[in-house]
Amino acid sequence: MTVTDIKAKLMQGNQACAEGAIYAGINFYAGYPITPSTEIAEVLAERMPEEGGKFIQMEDEIASMAAIVGASLTGAKTMTATSGPGFSLKQENFGYGIVAETPCVVVNVQRLGPSTGGPTAPAQGDMMQARWGTHGDHPVIALCPSTVQECFDLTVKAFNLAEEFRTPVLLLLDEVIGHMRERVFVPQPGELEVVDRIKPEAGTQNYLAYQPVDSTLVPPMASFGDGYRFHVTGLLHDETGFPTNNSEVMGSLIERLHQKIERGREKIVIVEEIDIDDADVVIIAYGCVARSAQKAQKMARKKGQKVGILRLITVWPFPEEEVLRVAEKAKALIVPEMNRGQIKDVVQSAVVGKAEVYGIGNVDGEMVSPCQILAKIEEVL
Amino acid sequence: MTVTDIKAKLMQGNQACAEGAIYAGINFYAGYPITPSTEIAEVLAERMPEEGGKFIQMEDEIASMAAIVGASLTGAKTMTATSGPGFSLKQENFGYGIVAETPCVVVNVQRLGPSTGGPTAPAQGDMMQARWGTHGDHPVIALCPSTVQECFDLTVKAFNLAEEFRTPVLLLLDEVIGHMRERVFVPQPGELEVVDRIKPEAGTQNYLAYQPVDSTLVPPMASFGDGYRFHVTGLLHDETGFPTNNSEVMGSLIERLHQKIERGREKIVIVEEIDIDDADVVIIAYGCVARSAQKAQKMARKKGQKVGILRLITVWPFPEEEVLRVAEKAKALIVPEMNRGQIKDVVQSAVVGKAEVYGIGNVDGEMVSPCQILAKIEEVL
Amino acid sequence: MDKEWEIRLGGTGGQGLITGGIILAEAAILDGKVAVQSQSYGPESRGGSSKAEVIISNDEIDYMKVKDADLLLVMSPEAAKKYKDEVKEDAIIIVDTTYVKDFEATKGKVYEVKISHLARHEAGRELVANIVALAVIVGVTNVVSRSALEQAVLSRIPKGTEELNKKAMAVGFKAIEEVLNAA
Amino acid sequence: MDKEWEIRLGGTGGQGLITGGIILAEAAILDGKVAVQSQSYGPESRGGSSKAEVIISNDEIDYMKVKDADLLLVMSPEAAKKYKDEVKEDAIIIVDTTYVKDFEATKGKVYEVKISHLARHEAGRELVANIVALAVIVGVTNVVSRSALEQAVLSRIPKGTEELNKKAMAVGFKAIEEVLNAA
């Protein structure tokens, strides 16, 4: 298929996210308005009933997160969208979604924090919160689009991963990507993979809602109403779904939750490598800042500087191997981001001293500019 | 003063925390019951009115966190206590407390998560959440007692740091420490330092609520009712307290919030070093697990193994220098904890490859035992 | 046109500049170009100043923010003050003299048009000042084709306002022609 | 006594074993010793089994959990089953035969006393079974002094129940003496 077959549309990042959800087959959206995510809800309020789906504005973010988990248990593909303050409020029920293993997609269009912060100012300040915001040990999947096209495509991907791994998946946008408009080639039906709920095989007897049946460690998931009458709880439970105080069983549930994601790494972890092979300096970037990195990298190459880019499309689970591989070749890594070095520290930990790691951290609501990155390249070369 | 002058009392960790708060001069407590923190509220419900203070059980944890920040603005010393699920709910208003620079103490008696998890099973699974649970870039102070005596003493310390640095301070207990009983020597009035609210100098004209007056970068804090009529907001603001969209001002506020803690490092960061000097292996531990470490270390020394302990009493800001110093001397570091290596990863990042770092991570509600640590020592020696 | 255009539209909320930017980007896409549109808001959604940025290019666009503009439109005194220096040396600057009085450029070539006034009095409603402005922009720069502009405008506006908007475009084109001819 | 005592008290919620553990620890402190008491709960706070652990020592106590107990008290069949093997070779095991029938020890020396029955019928209320048990424990082990025990009991109980509790202690001391004498 060539580009001309497809109609390019000018879309806003938030809108592309909403349309991606529709493409992925969303059945249920619950949300609470908050800048700069609100357009996602607004588009879906209009589009969902057209597609036979359900949109509800709940009384707050806590309820929104609860509603999408509840809806997911009926077999629906579900999503909610928010920004920092709402993301903080969703944390308890987000953790519930992880323990109860309910697929759903949670979008955080990041704005400048902490607290009410700068509601219309862009930031990438919730990267570590995405990983650690809810209490207790838990794994997290989080994707980070850098273009409006990716807002569409990665939303589809997020729904797929949610279904495949029976877990909530995070989409971490930032205000810049969420609000900018650029062209999107909307794929035809069938063009992008769409994963549907992995249900117990027809005729399954003695279905155990939390017992994996294969090496993926992901238990097939029946829906409420299918006739299996299973129990779901946020207490640590055995494979029947009923709570237990047995420490071995509790520990192995937490372990399995982590292992199912570990085993799926290949499917989950996506990075883009640009001119890595001969690079002395590699910029590790994600989200809107990856765009500045791209511009800076091209300018640097023009000047003859050997600069490459490792773009993190999946941020969690962290692409440790990919980063380590790059660190083993390059002299220096530069991590520009719109926070005080959250991912930089993770890179630091991943490279165990194998390369020097430099950060650029804007916390003033201004995008990291190509100039800032170029200056840092000069500094470290 | 000798030990016999003071009456030793058998106290529960949670009770010692409550009594420490009274010693520190708490005026206001708001909370919502949750296992295993509830005794803190129960003791204070009885004790506060005796001391002329106020206790209120709010409708939830969000409201509790809000109430202690509100009360703090009237000049009160305030506290709340909770466990994982409630700690998740407090995150939004905890961030507000940081931005609005309101002193208060937040206790999390950790239980096994994620989600409802194992309500009566101990854990140390919220260490990273304590650091990153609220959205946006922010600094955090968190203390971690290992004895009931420390529950008392560090609560006093937490109140002091809150006042000195105008910020919420976290006390991270675990179910073991919170519920165990041992003897506490209750200090006499005056024996422990008690820091009171640092107010603007009498007669201050044109008081600016968010303008530091000295190199501490901590602005003196008037109380509502003192006559200054200042404005408090969770929006990023200038030194008057009023919101701004100016990126320089926004950025410098976030920077100052971090710097005031950085500059106070010496007062804030406390560690205990045991037999470090000649140690080949150093155990880095905190909370209840430090007790297992102590037992294991003594047993190892008896066997002639050169083992030391670095006990983290302050966990956030992370004692990077202290850890690095140890890493430069020891061959191996062992980080036993009741989570999947949360602090181990931070240690890893801090030592930049200078020493091998090994973790022991229990997520089954069982305390890390001295045997587990001894086995690991054998393994790494 | 072959060069990459970095365009900044500045004014106050309610002047429809963001819609203006969107239409411009959409027109560029209709012309087969690559376009990116971004913006900035006041607190949450209201009040204060408003800014839309558009980059139009033949190639993929990496960085979506405009630094020094090739084309600047200012429709409020605040915007004029704020943005007039963030332009390239040879920039084109279009000033709505309804609101911006005594504009003094340090760089670039200035075109003065009473855009909002014309929208109100010639096109019929000040609401379409942004459309008048787009026509003025296209009149000076040909950054997008006139047909793409018309198509983009008609696809973004509320049903029933087609005539009003067509008129606004005509008013804009006419006004800029007069300015160009006068120059 | 000079050795370090690791003590485990096991039964069901409502038997007052945690209070029992606290009293034991408090008595040890009154004796000038170091003591640590810990426990485990069922779901949130109710139901199921209950366990209290106490360590009493002359030195600082690092690890607060009991691994293999020097002294085990069991007051329910579940507790008996669960804990009977987690004792030292020379442990002392006290069994409340009101509830624990046919106790078969693999290690340690067993003392069988109908503790709850005695509490109900001799002391007057089953509620004080824990106090009877404490007296039995002290009768066998002298892990704390009798006077410290009495003082600790009296400081932890509700006002007005002093006589009941004193009686319970007496019943316990008497019962264990009989057992010891019989042996």
Next chain:
Amino acid sequence: MSMNAVKEQLEPVVVNLAWCKGCGICYSLCPTKVLSSNELGKSIVSEPNKCTRCKICENHCPDYAITVMGVKK
């Protein structure tokens, strides 16, 4: 009289001791004192013939430990 009917008269009320927690509700509420408690406080049927099948015991046993046979007399 069928076997069932005989059984019902001899054993109008059945207590499942495995589930009974000895709360005392049934034997406190039973209007005719059919029920009483054993030494562990659990419910026992001590005067079966007095039973009126009123089902107050069954209805109020929180542990589903009591079944009353037959219908109200």
Next chain:
Amino acid sequence: MSMNAVKEQLEPVVVNLAWCKGCGICYSLCPTKVLSSNELGKSIVSEPNKCTRCKICENHCPDYAITVMGVKK
């Protein structure tokens, strides 16, 4: 007639144009059409002598941009 009184009669209503946002409330609600709008939609006092000092304008200006002098006639 004092100077103030004279001033009050000539200028019964004062509009602070710096604060006026041109919402139109005052000139839409003024019962005697004292007020009208300038080309930016802001409020101007076009017929001062018709003013009854009813203060409807002042009471409903959301921007505290209007002050009515003197008291109701």
Next chain:
Amino acid sequence: MLAHLEKYFRTERLPHIWCPGCANGIIVKSLVEAIDKAGLDQDKTVIVSGIGCSSRAPGYLNFNTLHTTHGRAIAFATGVKLANPELNVIVVTGDGDGTSIGGNHLIHGARRNIDLTVLLFNNSIYGMTGGQYSPMSPQGAKATTSPYGNIERPFDICNLVTASGASYVARGNSYHTSQLTNLIYQGLQNKGFSFIEAISTCPVYFGRKNKLGRPADMLKMQKEFCISKEAAEKMSAEEKAGKVITGVLHYAELPEYTEQYQKIVDKCQRR
């Protein structure tokens, strides 16, 4: 009970965790009898709860069961119901779970008149966490966090839910079991937000702290202080003093949320 027991309970999980004499078990029996009377398809019925002693009920019931987070049961249930309106959705909650931390979801569920049947176990205390006062504890009541007696005033929760917009509101208690069964049954029949407050007991915490005697005594007290709406109508003000009125307290025919939503879908899809 036996027939229902096998059919509706997960008997292998019994006995339940509730303390001896806790009335929760009695109320659950009424719930099951009401479900039986209403003839609900077990496969198409979902029982949702929050956190608390009472919220453990779904685990013992042989339906699709969902034990959520503290206070959020109605929000989860809203997702279940709206996503699949064919399911019968029942919410089990406690006075703390439903009116303290969960109060907002309760009033918003009622406002939307979404077709849920909410059964609130009111034992006037937080049982699960060991006896703290709740927004339904009476003034003066002793609890671990009100050692000097509770100074807060309790909600009249039926009144509040009515004012929030629910279409069916009723109150029953654990002594008058057949009335309670009937009240729940009517709630299940109502297409809309149905709320039933069931007065329960917590002999272990509320009972002990407030010296209310044994479990049976607490039930006997209920028998005394609960009077039906019908009986109350015939009583004088003095006679009614200190009494709690039970029965159907509010009923109104109102548009139901998921039906209203379906109309939008139909309209959109017809276009």
Next chain:
Amino acid sequence: MLAHLEKYFRTERLPHIWCPGCANGIIVKSLVEAIDKAGLDQDKTVIVSGIGCSSRAPGYLNFNTLHTTHGRAIAFATGVKLANPELNVIVVTGDGDGTSIGGNHLIHGARRNIDLTVLLFNNSIYGMTGGQYSPMSPQGAKATTSPYGNIERPFDICNLVTASGASYVARGNSYHTSQLTNLIYQGLQNKGFSFIEAISTCPVYFGRKNKLGRPADMLKMQKEFCISKEAAEKMSAEEKAGKVITGVLHYAELPEYTEQYQKIVDKCQRR
């Protein structure tokens, strides 16, 4: 106005951020006049708000002012008031802030009858985020998230707050300014939880979406559809149809929370 302006406003921060014609400014004026009438000491008065357009009001007022998080103003205010009962505490909130995310704190504040005066700006929409429907949007109303018309039923919030236990409940509007001033004034006088719903306008979002004309038209509509309780009493049911009743809707003398708490302190300290 001028006298009050200098005294009570932070004039250096004016003009405010509200859109042209937004009635919020009118309501704030009534608030200030009521404060003036009540003679509150500015130094001893705290104004607390949540997040929303209306919640920006405190920033313009020359008191101790506290702009908190979305929905939580009453919870923060509860801390302020209980910690220092000498302070007069006023809460400013919006229909979204106060009844949606903040609904629980509202009903619990009312239940406790804690001495706060809560002024709720009801513009039937989320203004700050650009026009989504709120729990107070009328049925059928258009909003960005109800493009097909709102299917949810709005709260009668005065009714709800009354049912929650507040001691003073009133409703006013931005057209009848002196009535509103008086209603707020009475709320300030009441020692207990006082709630005043002030019907406001959002010409930019609610007005435009629902074709309600210019700001002045929206005020004129208020003049028409708001009738005082006194006037309503003389009207027939048909005459009252579609009208909204204003005035003091509920008043009861009830024990106030901080006073009750003080009694405990006194009792404890006397011992």
